[in-house]
Amino acid sequence: MLYAILCYHDEDVVESWTKEEDDAVLAKRQKVQQALVDEGRMGPSIRLVPTTAATTIRASGNEQIVIDGPFAETKEQLLGFYIVDCRNLEEVIDFAKRMKEGESCTFEIRPLRIFNTGELPEKIELAG
DSSP, X not given: OEEEEEXXXXXXXXXXXXXXXXXXXXXHHHHHHHHHHHTTOEEEEEEOOOGGGOEEEEEETXXXXXXXXXXXXXXXXXXXXXXXXXXXXXXXXXXXXXXXXXXXXXXXXXXXXXXXXXXXXXXXXXXX
């Protein structure tokens, strides 16, 4: 079954990390991920650019309103997510706990239902 592991943290804290601190967090997580990579069960890991780059579209009656930035008043922001293929909820919980070990972020686990696989070109341009 496919799961998304959503990663939340205070983006100001994460953005204040040095490159070395950020690389250390990602390297630790990659060690945990390697078993699923080897089994072909690790999907993409996605890091979102800061919320200051976000655009929100809301409906107001019949009108679509475009707003710069997110529309959430929270201390933690969604920073990115992992897509994994795990046998059951217990396996994905164990995996997320191992990735999160020693970190102050929050992981939220959500089962996925794919309604369209889409088609990305081989080479895509990344933001930021």
